[in-house]
Amino acid sequence: MCGIVGYCGYRSAAEVLLSGLKRLEYRGYDSAGIGLGDGKSLDVYKTKGKIKDLREHVPQEASGIIGIGHTRWATHGGVTDINAHPHMDTDKKIAVVHNGIIENYMPLKEMLIGEGYKFISETDSEVLIHLISKFYTGDLEKAVKEALMLVKGTYGIIAFHKDNPDQLVGARNGSPLVLGIGEDEMFLASDVSALVAYTKRVVYFEDHEVVTISKTDYSTSNIDNEAINKEVENISWELEEMEKGGYDFFMLKEIHEQSQSVPRAYQGRIDEEMATAKLGGLNMTSRELLDVERVKIVAAGTSYHAGLVAALQMESMARIPCSVELASEFRYRNPVVEKNTLYFALSQSGETIDTLYAMREIQRKGGRCLGVCNVVGSTIPRESDGGVYLHSGPEIAVASTKAFTSQITALYLFTLNMARMRDLSTEGGLRFIKALKELPIQLEKALGDSEHIQALAKKYAKYPHFLFLGRGINYPVALEGALKLKEVSYIHAEGYSAAEIKHGPIALINEETPSLFLVADDHLKEKVISNMKEIKARDGMVIAVAVEGDKEVAGIADDVIYVPRVDPAFNPFVMSIPLQLFSYYCAIELGRDVDQPRNLAKSVTVE
């Protein structure tokens, strides 16, 4: 998704912007640009490609104490230099960058063309600069507000005027915007990763809010021109968490971090004495929690799969009906929002627009929606009725890995709390807590099999199709494994319930389509074994992820990846590790852009 950065201060604006955009690369993009000002000139440099290509376009002597930058993930208009941002008005006096979609850009464009404005790009965003120019009579903030009054859609924008090298105007609706407060310098960006190198003092903005900054001050108001007060917050994590830490790719680093990120999700949240969990951020009394008769989760992608795992455990352990819906479908089906149903919006980035709007739909209909997110200060946790942060640390790779296991952890804690308020005994609660606390060691053991998994990736990466098959609580893990392989290696992969293959997918079995089975030592094991044999009987290749010491599986599968034996509720954790590593190493084998796979974005802020 697009990234935006703005700077005014004493440093070289070009360097601050380029390094800021570099830290936003993980969001996914296909072109980039910066605009620089020094009070005399306004220079824009932009190109399709990556930040390194943009750097080649920016002259060494590029001056500028103010500027804006943009990484573009194309929505309207091809990947071309002209369509890259910043966009300038015809007189080249104002520049703007935009993250989001202007849904009514066509009628606005027709109106502006009718008034003589000349468009040069194919983008929706270009209407913004001509609207701002149309309303500009010397007050940029005023012109921005008047322009945005006409806009329908989502935006995170930053604009500046050539004649004022000490003023940036930013505004948001649906796309994130954050202010960084420095000493004699100020920053604006899509997320804190672009500014954390310079300051940890930040201000997060809500929809329809506007901020005007100079290098020493800032003012905040809403689109209706009413002044508003905003709280200054402090970023809790360090810059080095944004670095690869010696790994070749962020994805590998984040896979290996899970033996630390999972405990970070439960630390301080377990009450051993009462054999339960305590989640302060729910903003719900015990009585309100006791009134909950049903739980519904809305999410997208990997978060959706994490929700599916948690929902099965919640229903089984807390005896609360729990279902999960794709946020994008939920939002538009005119859902019934019920009184005693508690909703969760599950989102690593906290910015996924499908999930954000699903939450807003729930709240509009009077439902209570909690957020389970990783990025502190992102939109979903700021607008939710409460919730739980994952504390995973920044997840940079587009392919979500540590967030997946941390989301399940957070929802397992909620499940434990609800179960202990209902039928789960103290002994049951303590058993669950013990199994949870043993996870970090089990995850480390699963991660220790990397070399073997890398060898399997070398063997199987040449196949064009894969089936991922699991049952029960491991069925969503099969879905997640298929998504991982698809998104980082570009190999076609489908996740299915192992029982389901005989209802159609088994027709796909041939010498080009390996099947990867998750064989847990739970109540469904024998069923999964039968499903494996159905594949083998048709000369299908089978890779099995099985529990250490399981000789039966070894006698059936072509290759076996063993994982530590854990309480069945925790198989999704240890079985995810080999699937994540397998996808990673297949992507490496195929020479893919592992951290930023083609066409993908880390935070999908457009529908």
Ligand code: AGP
């Ligand atoms: C997962 O690897 C993908 N990057 C994608 O499916 C992602 O999970 C989805 O876009 C949801 O993102 P969120 O958790 O930030 O809402």
